[in-house]
Amino acid sequence: MMHQPIQKHRPPLRKRLADASEPYLYSAPALILIAAVMLVPLVVGISYAFRDIQLLNPFSGGFVGLDHFRALGQDQAFFGALRNTLWWTGASVFFQFTFGLILALLLDKPFYGRGLVQALVFLPWAVPSFLAGLNWAWLFNPVIGPLPHWFVALGLMDEPHNILSDPHLAMWGPIVANVWWGIPFFAITLLAALQAIPRDLYEAASIDGAGPVQRFLSITLPFLAPTIAITVLLRTVWISNFADLIVVMTNGGPADRTQIVASYIFTQAFRRLDFGYASAIALVLLALLLVYSMLIVLLRQTMLNKG
Amino acid sequence: MASIDIESVRKSYGPFPVLHGVDLTIRDGEFIVLVGPSGCGKSTLLRMIAGLEEVTSGDIRISGNRVNDLAPKDRDIAMVFQSYALYPHMSVADNMSYSLRLRKTAKEKIASAVGGAAAKLGLEPLLERRPKALSGGQRQRVAMGRAIVRKPKAFLFDEPLSNLDARLREQMRAEIKKLHADLKATSIYVTHDQIEAMTLADRIVAMHGGVVQQVGSPLELYDTPANLFVAGFIGSPGMNFLEGRYVVPGEGKGAGIRLSDGTVVPVASRTGIGPDATVTLGIRPEHVVISDTGMLEASVDLVEPTGFGIILHLSLHGLPFKIFTLDREALSAGPTVRVDFPQKYLHVFDDKGDRVG
Amino acid sequence: MRPGKLLLIGAHRGAILVYVVFALFPLFWLLKVSVTPNDLLYSEGVRMWPSRTTFEHFNFVIAHSAFPTFFKNSLIVSGATAVVVTILASLSGYALSRFSFRAKYWIVALMLITQMFPLVMLVAPIFKMLSPLGLTNSLTGLVIVYSAFNVPFATFLMQSFFDGIPKDLEEAAMIDGATQFVAFRQIILPLTLPGIAATLGFVFTAAWSELLFALMLISGNDAATFPVGLLTFVSKFSVDFGQMMAAGVLALIPACLFFLLIQRYLVQGLTAGAVKG
Numbered sequence: 001m002m003h004q005p006i007q008k009h010r011p012p013l014r015k016r017l018a019d020a021s022e023p024y025l026y027s028a029p030a031l032i033l034i035a036a037v038m039l040v041p042l043v044v045g046i047s048y049a050f051r052d053i054q055l056l057n058p059f060s061g062g063f064v065g066l067d068h069f070r071a072l073g074q075d076q077a078f079f080g081a082l083r084n085t086l087w088w089t090g091a092s093v094f095f096q097f098t099f100g101l102i103l104a105l106l107l108d109k110p111f112y113g114r115g116l117v118q119a120l121v122f123l124p125w126a127v128p129s130f131l132a133g134l135n136w137a138w139l140f141n142p143v144i145g146p147l148p149h150w151f152v153a154l155g156l157m158d159e160p161h162n163i164l165s166d167p168h169l170a171m172w173g174p175i176v177a178n179v180w181w182g183i184p185f186f187a188i189t190l191l192a193a194l195q196a197i198p199r200d201l202y203e204a205a206s207i208d209g210a211g212p213v214q215r216f217l218s219i220t221l222p223f224l225a226p227t228i229a230i231t232v233l234l235r236t237v238w239i240s241n242f243a244d245l246i247v248v249m250t251n252g253g254p255a256d257r258t259q260i261v262a263s264y265i266f267t268q269a270f271r272r273l274d275f276g277y278a279s280a281i282a283l284v285l286l287a288l289l290l291v292y293s294m295l296i297v298l299l300r301q302t303m304l305n306k307g
Numbered sequence: 308m309a310s311i312d313i314e315s316v317r318k319s320y321g322p323f324p325v326l327h328g329v330d331l332t333i334r335d336g337e338f339i340v341l342v343g344p345s346g347c348g349k350s351t352l353l354r355m356i357a358g359l360e361e362v363t364s365g366d367i368r369i370s371g372n373r374v375n376d377l378a379p380k381d382r383d384i385a386m387v388f389q390s391y392a393l394y395p396h397m398s399v400a401d402n403m404s405y406s407l408r409l410r411k412t413a414k415e416k417i418a419s420a421v422g423g424a425a426a427k428l429g430l431e432p433l434l435e436r437r438p439k440a441l442s443g444g445q446r447q448r449v450a451m452g453r454a455i456v457r458k459p460k461a462f463l464f465d466e467p468l469s470n471l472d473a474r475l476r477e478q479m480r481a482e483i484k485k486l487h488a489d490l491k492a493t494s495i496y497v498t499h500d501q502i503e504a505m506t507l508a509d510r511i512v513a514m515h516g517g518v519v520q521q522v523g524s525p526l527e528l529y530d531t532p533a534n535l536f537v538a539g540f541i542g543s544p545g546m547n548f549l550e551g552r553y554v555v556p557g558e559g560k561g562a563g564i565r566l567s568d569g570t571v572v573p574v575a576s577r578t579g580i581g582p583d584a585t586v587t588l589g590i591r592p593e594h595v596v597i598s599d600t601g602m603l604e605a606s607v608d609l610v611e612p613t614g615f616g617i618i619l620h621l622s623l624h625g626l627p628f629k630i631f632t633l634d635r636e637a638l639s640a641g642p643t644v645r646v647d648f649p650q651k652y653l654h655v656f657d658d659k660g661d662r663v664g
Numbered sequence: 665m666r667p668g669k670l671l672l673i674g675a676h677r678g679a680i681l682v683y684v685v686f687a688l689f690p691l692f693w694l695l696k697v698s699v700t701p702n703d704l705l706y707s708e709g710v711r712m713w714p715s716r717t718t719f720e721h722f723n724f725v726i727a728h729s730a731f732p733t734f735f736k737n738s739l740i741v742s743g744a745t746a747v748v749v750t751i752l753a754s755l756s757g758y759a760l761s762r763f764s765f766r767a768k769y770w771i772v773a774l775m776l777i778t779q780m781f782p783l784v785m786l787v788a789p790i791f792k793m794l795s796p797l798g799l800t801n802s803l804t805g806l807v808i809v810y811s812a813f814n815v816p817f818a819t820f821l822m823q824s825f826f827d828g829i830p831k832d833l834e835e836a837a838m839i840d841g842a843t844q845f846v847a848f849r850q851i852i853l854p855l856t857l858p859g860i861a862a863t864l865g866f867v868f869t870a871a872w873s874e875l876l877f878a879l880m881l882i883s884g885n886d887a888a889t890f891p892v893g894l895l896t897f898v899s900k901f902s903v904d905f906g907q908m909m910a911a912g913v914l915a916l917i918p919a920c921l922f923f924l925l926i927q928r929y930l931v932q933g934l935t936a937g938a939v940k941g
């Protein structure tokens with residue numbers, strides 16, 4: 001072979017520009033929208049955290065440095081909300097995931113009428129979240145809902161009353177609604193992952209003598225693991241930001257017992273119109289979620305390196 | 308119809324070179340087959356001709372016009388894909404007429420072009436079907452039909468038959484050959500199957516590792532392979548190779564090649580190699596002669612009847628060696644056979660793998 | 665069949681039944697109360713179905729309340745958002761699926777980040793930004809905000825659908841004489857219809873459900889969406905359960921219709937994504 005010097009010839013400038021800019025042209029509208037409505041407000045929101053922004057007070061707007069954060073350090077309501085957030089998120093994710101996985105496994109087997117059943121059990125996912133909240137609030141209401149009466153019948157309660165107004169039990173209301181509403185999300189995602197597992201793997205394993213439990217442990221779980229990791233991570237972040245159900249069902253009450261950080265931010269912004277303080281809380285929440293995500297990613301990395 | 312010139316064409320994906328400078332001239336109406344093992348850059352070359360990949364350096368000309376910067380749609384070529392790439396949401400007729408519709412050809416012209424192509428390929432009863440409702444062979448035909456309706460300057464084929472079963476492949480091979488005889492369109496056909504290459508090509512371009520190894524008619528490549536790669540790649544079962552040293556002619560003896568056990572296989576004398584140079588001796592399985600007086604003895608490992616003939620798998624000096632014969636007696640070969648190598652069928656390659664003499 | 669196997673099948677169907685009941689019961693109750701006449705509401709408490717049914721609550725909600733306005737507003741906002749987002753996400757999803765370009769990594773990272781941070785954080789700044797533009801208390805403002813919120817996920821969804829369409833097809837189209845954009849419009853888009861349906865449905869449902877920004881950005885009845893209207897209704901007439909639930913049932917209808925249309929494609933789309941890795 002003769003080796004000639006490679007002389008790169010270049011296509012005309014106009015064509016090169018057109019070729020190079022094509023993907024940017026396709027994605028520009030989406031990016032511009034995201035930048036204008038999410039990124040700019042995000043930056044502005046971060047700056048609010050250091051300013052005194054009260055919607056009804058025309059004299060507000062000054063720079064207050066770390067004042068909001070100092071106030072936050074003294075704010076017992078905030079720390080209560082932080083604890084409630086942990087509880088709310090942990091319980092919701094745990095039950096959504098567990099029941100979602102079971103449902104996905106049940107639906108992964110072919111049976112007569114599966115299409116219909118799938119549509120029905122996934123239906124709660126389509127119910128608007130505010131309506132899911134109202135719906136469950138009504139179910140817990142002893143005046144029109146059956147649940148308190150059933151609790152009495154089961155001996156769990158002495159007389160029918162609304163758990164949403166019971167400081168010790170109130171959090172369970174939004175959690176139950178959230179689980180009902182969120183099971184389909186996990187089930188859909190996990191079902192999709194399950195159906196992507198090659199069937200002949202199971203057949204090979206059965207021929208090799210693996211029972212159902214071994215097949216689940218040695219094939220299903222390893223295949224699902226990446227999906228589980230990513231959906232649980234994303235869902236955890238999402239649920240800790242998800243205030244709709246609480247705003248609708250309890251509005252943080254009774255006695256702030258169901259106030260989570262996200263709903264607390266909303267209360268500060270919407271009810272008290274104190275945007276500066278709301279932004280400061282939001283910034284802290286964002287930082288906490290970032291730390292959480294980082295930890296998970298790091299944990300995964302170390303596990304992968306070991307494995 | 309058009310000629311295609313490829314001039315020192317190189318291709319790299321980022322820092323990774325895939326084609327190391329290809330020069331090739333394809334004459335008007337010629338059927339060229341690019342053949343080589345998978346990953347050697349055949350598709351890349353074909354796709355550069357089609358305009359689907361940028362050329363890193365060098366020029367491609369169609370009918371003498373440089374097309375490097377032309378979009379595929381402006382090159383007036385047709386391509387048949389390995390996956391057929393039929394549009395699933397269009398009927399067979401619509402698939403075939405799509406290119407003409409894009410060119411705003413008159414309705415009557417489209418109808419006659421599609422009708423003509425469908426008649427040639429036996430697709431008439433299928434015109435209203437969707438690709439999903441066709442068998443593999445029928446899809447293949449539609450892909451061919453889509454290419455021929457618009458009488459392009461050149462046809463490009465990227466392994467068009469590799470998704471068919473053996474019998475269909477044979478049949479389509481013959482049909483492609485007939486179509487080409489009929490249309491006389493310049494065609495470039497990519498395959499890794501050397502039988503397709505042998506049967507279809509006017510000229511074969513054998514490629515390996517992004518480098519063209521040899522260009523020539525099928526029989527040229529078969530009879531005088533330019534190097535070890537082509538020798539081994541063309542032909543099935545593949546050519547046998549034996550290591551040895553060249554013995555120069557003298558003292559009443561002719562030239563020969565001394566094998567590891569000392570046997571000297573006589574060969575026609577060659578120029579261009581010195582005495583005792585390391586060489587590789589090649590002989591095709593069908594050229595080996597079994598004879599009781601043969602000069603080499605080999606042990607029989609396996610007897611493989613193919614119906615058409617018999618393949619004997621042997622060990623010669625501990626190395627695998629094959630014989631192909633039509634003689635049924637080979638079925639009852641004993642534990643060892645003696646073989647002879649007729650001189651005129653011997654190939655000699657130097658230590659760089661290039662053909663000598 | 666062996667009895668063990670029969671038992672297993674029984675357990676499987678039983679478990680599925682439990683899920684179906686759990687999923688549907690709240691919605692059933694909503695429907696039940698909405699057709700229960702007021703005088704039976706308290707006397708028949710936990711009965712599964714009232715002895716008499718009525719449509720008076722629906723009549724009242726449709727004829728004598730602002731709900732038709734809320735409904736119309738929600739329909740406009742959700743429909744417009746779904747269309748805008750699907751168009752933008754088709755374009756950007758196509759770019760992510762078909763091109764490799766320098767900024768791709770950053771675009772994906774950016775879109776992932778927008779899925780991670782608390783949207784409540786944006787409530788205050790967005791309010792402050794939109795009000796001088798006259799976009800608070802306006803449906804247009806809501807459409808803009810909802811579109812931005814939904815574009816990232818919809819982009820990923822569309823990308824996974826595009827990834828499922830072989831690149832060969834548009835290459836064939838380009839050789840047949842199409843430009844890349846014509847190939848996109850005539851070959852790729854028609855094949856992505858299920859994906860487009862799924863994206864439309866997904867975004868519609870998301871916009872139909874959104875509560876916090878609607879509460880924040882909308883104050884009067886004229887531009888209120890269903891969630892805002894229903895919530896005001898709840899706090900104002902918190903005793904008229906029949907009417908509230910009738911309104912709830914009405915709010916449920918479009919979202920459920922959309923869902924039933926698209927749910928098949930949704931699992932399919934996610935499966936495609938999962939196969940891809």
Ligand SMILES: Nc1ncnc2c1ncn2[C@@H]1O[C@H](COP(=O)(O)OP(=O)(O)O)[C@@H](O)[C@H]1O
Nearest residue numbers: 320323325343344345346347348349350351352
């Ligand atoms: N888009 C790409 N990016 C990087 N490498 C590629 C790309 N396409 C092909 N290659 C590499 O180029 C080489 C030649 O590929 P190809 O032309 O498809 O081979 P084949 O002869 O089998 O058709 C292969 O090693 C392949 O890995």
Ligand SMILES: [Mg+2]
Nearest residue numbers: 346349350351
């Ligand atoms: Mg190839």
